[in-house]
Amino acid sequence: MKWVFPNHCISCNDNLDEGILCNLCINQLEPTDGRDRLSEIFFQENIDKAFACWWFTDALQEVIHHLKYSDRARVGKVLGKMAAVHLDNSAISSLDILTAIPLHPKKKRERGYNQALWIGKGLSEQVSIPFDASIIHRQKYTVSQTTLDREERLQNMENAFVTSRPLNGLKIGIVDDVLTTGATMSACAKKLKQNGAERVVAITLATPKIQKEKTS
Numbered sequence: 625m626k627w628v629f630p631n632h633c634i635s636c637n638d639n640l641d642e643g644i645l646c647n648l649c650i651n652q653l654e655p656t657d658g659r660d661r662l663s664e665i666f667f668q669e670n671i672d673k674a675f676a677c678w679w680f681t682d683a684l685q686e687v688i689h690h691l692k693y694s695d696r697a698r699v700g701k702v703l704g705k706m707a708a709v710h711l712d713n714s715a716i717s718s719l720d721i722l723t724a725i726p727l728h729p730k731k732k733r734e735r736g737y738n739q740a741l742w743i744g745k746g747l748s749e750q751v752s753i754p755f756d757a758s759i760i761h762r763q764k765y766t767v768s769q770t771t772l773d774r775e776e777r778l779q780n781m782e783n784a785f786v787t788s789r790p791l792n793g794l795k796i797g798i799v800d801d802v803l804t805t806g807a808t809m810s811a812c813a814k815k816l817k818q819n820g821a822e823r824v825v826a827i828t829l830a831t832p833k834i835q836k837e838k839t840s
């Protein structure tokens with residue numbers, strides 16, 4: 625006898641044959657136009673392009689919530705694969721390697737996982753670009769950035785990351801769940817470039833719509 629695990633939509637809990645979201649819930653997600661959003665984020669230094677697949681709506685927040693609290697390996701990988709559909713092909717096809725924004729070991733212990741890692745693995749499988757989480761690590765425990773101003777954020781991020789090997793000439797895609805100010809992404813990109821990366825592209829599931837309004 626073969627065990628069949630019941631499968632449900634992570635958002636509305638409806639029965640589902642396969643996948644993580646029913647068509648109704650998928651249709652509630654709002655894909656962005658897929659173009660480069662670098663000009664819309666506050667911290668652009670060392671990032672060559674920045675992509676977000678969906679707008680960070682309530683429906684998407686619900687999906688990301690499940691990434692944090694249930695079945696995260698499967699949910700993360702499926703989201704990474706779904707993201708591949710919405711990503712600009714020219715951005716992805718030029719990349720040599722994908723990696724994820726690393727969590728500090730202490731934070732990873734507290735939370736138990738790094739969701740960006742699972743998204744990156746799913747994306748990697750779908751676009752056939754190797755995923756390597758080992759190229760960059762976090763060596764400094766950074767405090768929450770939400771109450772910090774620009775200078776304080778940069779200070780906070782300085783030397784937060786360390787690379788594990790030379791990255792000469794590599795074109796790297798850094799994966800994360802949500803693109804907000806870009807502070808973490810920019811600090812990560814800086815370290816990758818200091819160690820020889822030729823190009824760094826930010827690849828994220830979602831970005832808030834308000835981001836654009838703030839900067840335009």
Ligand SMILES: [Zn+2]
Nearest residue numbers: 633636646649
């Ligand atoms: Zn549903």
